[in-house]
Amino acid sequence: MRLIIALYFFPLLFASRLPAQANTSAQTAEATVLMLENAWNQAVRLGESKTLQELFVDGLVYIDYDGEIMNKGQYLAHVQKFLLHPEYVVAESMQAHAYGQSVVVTGVYRKKGTKNGQPYALRERFVDTWIQQKGAWVCASSQSTLISH
Amino acid sequence: MGKRAIGWGVLCLLALLAGAQEDARQSTGSKILAVESVWNQAEARGDIKALNLIFDESLVYVDEDGTMLTKAQFFARVKSAGSRPQSLVTPAMNVQIYGGTAIVTGTYHAGGVEKGKPFQRNGRFIDIWVYNNGVWLCVAAQATPISR
Numbered sequence: 001m002r003l004i005i006a007l008y009f010f011p012l013l014f015a016s017r018l019p020a021q022a023n024t025s026a027q028t029a030e031a032t033v034l035m036l037e038n039a040w041n042q043a044v045r046l047g048e049s050k051t052l053q054e055l056f057v058d059g060l061v062y063i064d065y066d067g068e069i070m071n072k073g074q075y076l077a078h079v080q081k082f083l084l085h086p087e088y089v090v091a092e093s094m095q096a097h098a099y100g101q102s103v104v105v106t107g108v109y110r111k112k113g114t115k116n117g118q119p120y121a122l123r124e125r126f127v128d129t130w131i132q133q134k135g136a137w138v139c140a141s142s143q144s145t146l147i148s149h
Numbered sequence: 150m151g152k153r154a155i156g157w158g159v160l161c162l163l164a165l166l167a168g169a170q171e172d173a174r175q176s177t178g179s180k181i182l183a184v185e186s187v188w189n190q191a192e193a194r195g196d197i198k199a200l201n202l203i204f205d206e207s208l209v210y211v212d213e214d215g216t217m218l219t220k221a222q223f224f225a226r227v228k229s230a231g232s233r234p235q236s237l238v239t240p241a242m243n244v245q246i247y248g249g250t251a252i253v254t255g256t257y258h259a260g261g262v263e264k265g266k267p268f269q270r271n272g273r274f275i276d277i278w279v280y281n282n283g284v285w286l287c288v289a290a291q292a293t294p295i296s297r
Contacts, residue, residue, distance in 0.1 A: 066295070067273050069273055101248050104289050106209050140252055141254070
């Protein structure tokens, strides 16, 4: 199983480490980041904290759907907790917009799981900000808001 | 000049550059936080002209109920006096700068009357700013109510 996971993620991790080229097109940046968003979802489902470590800046700011704010360490610990409780994360839509050395991704997730002992099933809208750091695309902020209408 | 002296010179220069870079970062952070404050005031007044200078055309605005608005839709909402909070306070704000991208995080307290009923709401926000053609413009803004 571990081998399958490693084979699945290897190209994605490789993509995140491609050297930044000055003439990298916005479309390439957007496609790379959308691929990393999918890698993030898979890593959350599988509890792959090593993969997740590589996806975020050390100064990550993560705001969950209930307003809880987490740093990188807290978010990784939070994901590990989910391992105890099966959950699914499905991206209904995702759009990326490149601005030079950053890409902003917006979209909608459907999620099901348990948080603080409470089961939940929800739809949330998210905005993630990715930046290039040492030639790799890494997520610097992520925020979710419940879709309540 | 000996090699050691050149070494010290380079170290001093690097320290000065690092200091200058830190000063520039702080200065940029202060400017962006000042514009955040202008934004709050402009939104409370319904001042579209001022808001137009703050946002990029591609703005994505995610409201507290998960509604996604474009720049035009956000402005239309601000113009409609009934949907504006009468008070909007942001007691805590922090800015992180990554080259030409700045991420502002903070908390807010909003109060007012909606559909004839008074409301008080607390939440967290992230605003994304991008440096383009000599100016910082907000490209994304999102609010999440604090429910725990």
